[in-house]
Amino acid sequence: MRDWDVWRLVLPGVSPLEVWNLPVMGRELWELLGAPRVDADRRAGVPEPALAGRLGPALAVALSTLVKRHAVDAVWLSGGLVCLEGFGAMLSSVSTALPCPVYVAERPLFAPALAGLRLLAPLAPAHPVALDVGQTGIKCVSHTADSRIFERDAARLPRYFIGMARPPDRRHVKAAVAFIASALRVFSARLPDALCLALPCPLDASLVPGGCTYGWEGHESLVADILQAAMGNEGRGTALVLNDAELATEAARGDSRLANHSRVLCLTLGFGPGGALLERR
Incomplete structure (x- = not known):
């Protein structure tokens, strides 16, 4: 990857929000509005x-x-939970009590990744490729292949929650790197010459990742390791x-229904809710 220029993209008017741990009904939001809750309900026979x-x-x-x-004067939603049967009817009921409209992405699963392709256009x-890495899988899009999701294998990539011990040999980070690199290689028949990579964690200016269930927080060479594993030299x-919620907010920016809204709350509803604020000046 020695000939790759790697940038921490900062989008204008986008501010990340930490919403996953919002106190709601005596719990943290991700416990009540996330894929683990849905999976538990399915196992219980709902x-x-x-x-x-x-x-x-x-x-x-x-x-x-x-x-x-x-x-805010509008809300925009994307993510896998939006695709649940009956979500639209439930949202219609919920949104009647709000002082602003709520919009759902036209392609809830792939809207952020498609926005990644638009960011690469300049x-x-x-051969551009966009990868939207989530806690449960990786959404991949390009102009030359059908959009695809690579599901996370929880047996190979167990989830590491806050407070859980990480393997001291960092094998979990190596496994996560291999998962993302493999998805890119399998999805793209030829090497991309531009890549938009969204990760499900905070990222500082030097691309040092924060916490998520992959357990790679503080791994300074994460992005370099992914590119090296995927493309070598x-x-x-x-x-x-960039962060995945930030990329979702870029997708909202391109939604014509939001053209006249100046402050938009963007939420991704998947494994756990992510959020960002879009401000138009």
């Missing part, structure tokens, strides 16, 4: 059409709290790296 409705109370409290706290690449290009 019928598929009823799953979305069980998320409604937590979503209602969270939206009411966040809309007021950040004084580079005029021949072949090819050249530019990689733009």
Whole structure:
């Protein structure tokens, strides 16, 4: 990867928000509005059409709290939970109590990754690829292949929550790097010359990652390791790296329904909720 330029992308008007641990109904938000809750309900025998409705109370409290706290004039949602059967009906009921409209991404799973391709367009690449890495899988898009999701294998990549011990030999980080690199190699028949890489964790200016269930917090060479594992010393290009909720907010920026809204709360509803604020000046 010696010929790759790697940048920590900072998007104008986008401010990350920490919403996963928002206190809601005596719990943290991710416990009531996330994939683990849905999976637990499925195991308990809750019928598929009823799953979305069980998320409604937590979503209602969270939206009411966040809309007021950040004084937004619109809300935009994306992520896998938005695709649950009955989510639209539940959202219609929840949103009636809000002082602003709530919009759902037209392609809830792939909207952020598609925004990644648009971010790469000014580079005029021949073969751009965008990877939106989530806690449960990786969404991949390009102009030459069908969009695809690579699911995380929890047996190979167990989830490390806050307070859980990490293997001292860092094998979990190596496994995560291999997972992302493999997804890129399998998805893209040819090496990309531009890559947008969204990661499900905070990132500082030097691309040092914060915490997430991959357990790679503080691993300074994470992005370099991913590129090296995926492409070795072949090819050249530019990689733009950012947080996944920030990329989702860029997708919201491109949604024409939000053109007249100046402050938009953007939430990704997947393994756990992520958030960012979009401000138009």
